[in-house]
Amino acid sequence: MAHQKYQHCIEACHDCTAACEHCATACLGEKNVKDMERCIRLDRTCAGICALAEREMAADSEFAERICQLCAEICEACGEECARHEHMDHCRECAEACRRCAEACREMAGAGSGRTHR
Numbered sequence: 001m002a003h004q005k006y007q008h009c010i011e012a013c014h015d016c017t018a019a020c021e022h023c024a025t026a027c028l029g030e031k032n033v034k035d036m037e038r039c040i041r042l043d044r045t046c047a048g049i050c051a052l053a054e055r056e057m058a059a060d061s062e063f064a065e066r067i068c069q070l071c072a073e074i075c076e077a078c079g080e081e082c083a084r085h086e087h088m089d090h091c092r093e094c095a096e097a098c099r100r101c102a103e104a105c106r107e108m109a110g111a112g113s114g115r116t117h118r
Helices: 007-028 033-058 063-085 089-112
Strands: none
Touching: 007 033, 007 063, 007 089, 033 063, 033 089, 063 089
16 A cells, blocks of 8 residues: 555654644744744745645655655755754754655655656
8 A cells, every 4th residue: 555655754744744834833923923934934835745745645646756856855945944943942843854754755756766657
């Protein structure tokens, strides 16, 4: 089953989605929200692509590998932005989740390279 084949990556995407949603919400409560604007935007983008990647892997989509490649790129950008604010617990935790997800997505996409598209 596809969901078992991609289980590690699916779990990393799920955890990253939750961390990004939490981070974006917490950032909105910070004193200077304007300074957190890029973080919030990337959190939302990252949560969206992680949820999409999770869903497409579970469905064994022919596009899952390419989506995971993009997911890794977005997770990396989000993680780097959150790392700039590591003095905030929510940003530090999000940066860690993003790094784990980027790694899992790269592994998943690399493991299946050569797969033909339907």
